[in-house]
Amino acid sequence: MKQYVRLWLLLLGVQLVAIYLLYRALGSSWGQTLRSSAFNWLSEQNMYPCSFRKLPAIFEHGDGHYYIVWETTCPSGAPLLKWWTSNSFGSSVSAQNTVEPWYRRIDRDHHRYTAIFGPVAGNTPVVHYKISNYKFSTRQFTIKRPGPTELHRLLVIADNQNNPGNFRKVLSSIQKYYGKDKKPDSILHVGDSVQNVYKLSDWQNQFFSPMEDGGGYHHSSPLIFVPGNHDHEKSRKRDNKNMYMDMYHGILDTDGLSKKAVDDGTYHQFHHSVSIGSARIIVLDAECPSKEQSEFLQRELESAAFQSARFRIVTVHIPPYIEFWDPYTWNQKGEKHWGEHIRVEYDPLFRKHGVDLVISGHQHNYQRSTVQRNLENATLADSITYAIVGGAGGTLDLQRVEDWNMYNVTYLKHHYVSLDIEERRLQWSARNVDGTVFDHFVIER
Numbered sequence: 001m002k003q004y005v006r007l008w009l010l011l012l013g014v015q016l017v018a019i020y021l022l023y024r025a026l027g028s029s030w031g032q033t034l035r036s037s038a039f040n041w042l043s044e045q046n047m048y049p050c051s052f053r054k055l056p057a058i059f060e061h062g063d064g065h066y067y068i069v070w071e072t073t074c075p076s077g078a079p080l081l082k083w084w085t086s087n088s089f090g091s092s093v094s095a096q097n098t099v100e101p102w103y104r105r106i107d108r109d110h111h112r113y114t115a116i117f118g119p120v121a122g123n124t125p126v127v128h129y130k131i132s133n134y135k136f137s138t139r140q141f142t143i144k145r146p147g148p149t150e151l152h153r154l155l156v157i158a159d160n161q162n163n164p165g166n167f168r169k170v171l172s173s174i175q176k177y178y179g180k181d182k183k184p185d186s187i188l189h190v191g192d193s194v195q196n197v198y199k200l201s202d203w204q205n206q207f208f209s210p211m212e213d214g215g216g217y218h219h220s221s222p223l224i225f226v227p228g229n230h231d232h233e234k235s236r237k238r239d240n241k242n243m244y245m246d247m248y249h250g251i252l253d254t255d256g257l258s259k260k261a262v263d264d265g266t267y268h269q270f271h272h273s274v275s276i277g278s279a280r281i282i283v284l285d286a287e288c289p290s291k292e293q294s295e296f297l298q299r300e301l302e303s304a305a306f307q308s309a310r311f312r313i314v315t316v317h318i319p320p321y322i323e324f325w326d327p328y329t330w331n332q333k334g335e336k337h338w339g340e341h342i343r344v345e346y347d348p349l350f351r352k353h354g355v356d357l358v359i360s361g362h363q364h365n366y367q368r369s370t371v372q373r374n375l376e377n378a379t380l381a382d383s384i385t386y387a388i389v390g391g392a393g394g395t396l397d398l399q400r401v402e403d404w405n406m407y408n409v410t411y412l413k414h415h416y417v418s419l420d421i422e423e424r425r426l427q428w429s430a431r432n433v434d435g436t437v438f439d440h441f442v443i444e445r
């Protein structure tokens with residue numbers, strides 16, 4: 001009898017260890033990838049109940065507006081987005097506003113919904129929203145909106161595409177950095193979120209699922225998205241096959257989408273600008289060196305909003321000064337010419353109009369240079385910093401193809417950046433996946 005008890009205890013112990021190991025494995029980056037892939041496969045085989053495939057992602061949309069996109073695995077009836085505001089203590093709550101989303105059937109298993117809400121008054125500290133539906137609803141998501149004199153924590157990432165395992169490791173490090181129940185106030189994604197913009201599986205496995213498993217920050221830390229060369233359809237046609245990356249461009253102009261601002265493209269274009277705390281950020285589309293964008297850049301650089309901002313930031317996917325790339329594609333395939341207009345046309349304007357910081361991705365590693373503007377009457381504070389942060393997961397660029405003799409820091413591993421924006425101080429910390437700070441600088445004024 002004792003033998004049976006011993007055997008039974010042994011089997012129980014083995015089972016507990018196996019459950020524990022499975023639990024640990026599912027929490028690891030490869031376990032998360034496996035779990036997401038299993039969910040996607042089961043959904044596509046109609047073996048998984050109808051549910052959210054992508055919980056809402058929120059994007060800054062300028063002038064106190066937010067753009068929300070979510071997706072279900074079947075048509076979900078008549079969903080509504082409800083939003084309301086409160087003070088930071090939650091004791092004073094506004095009435096609920098309701099927005100009917102636009103619906104877009106991508107295919108049998110991908111049903112996309114989009115809503116824009118706002119305007120939210122500039123001094124509103126907290127915004128809440130949720131998706132309600134007769135079939136299924138989301139929980140409530142809360143966006144914190146620090147005022148212009150308060151600390152605003154911006155997470156900066158780029159080039160996670162094509163290697164979700166690495167991206168998950170970076171996200172895991174980011175979670176440890178912010179800590180439990182905390183999050184960045186906004187996310188600046190400097191482009192190349194997926195490898196192939198036409199592949200639904202790339203969108204799910206390379207961007208949305210890792211973001212979901214890596215803290216789900218994209219539900220309530222609004223994204224400022226800078227399109228990369230992998231992110232959008234190059235023909236720029238409105239009715240193209242781009243499934244998700246249309247938050248700033250006119251391609252939402254499909255059946256049933258009749259909002260005027262969407263129709264005329266004034267809302268949905270990639271180049272735009274936004275105020276984050278004491279900083280003004282101009283977003284450019286490196287793939288679109290158009291007359292329209294040049295005129296926008298000139299206008300924005302000269303604008304009162306940009307010139308009166310304490311800190312002036314420009315972000316564009318392709319850096320003006322690249323040093324690392326695949327030598328063959330750089331020289332033989334002409335890829336060295338991709339960003340020439342940024343260096344030749346835009347960079348002199350950045351210097352002329354007092355840009356403090358230019359943030360880019362594209363090159364899959366980290367470089368940072370702080371150089372004097374070299375203008376007449378330049379002072380010690382009169383400098384411009386160029387940062388390349390293309391290390392959120394994509395295969396690293398390790399081969400040098402140019403030497404601009406300007407970078408102070410070069411770091412050839414995966415990383416992310418926390419940019420703390422205070423009233424009179426920008427604090428930049430670049431961290432690797434172990435959480436170690438390998439570059440840090442402060443701009444004060």
Ligand SMILES: [Fe+2]
Binds near residue numbers: 192229230361
């Ligand atoms: Fe790129």
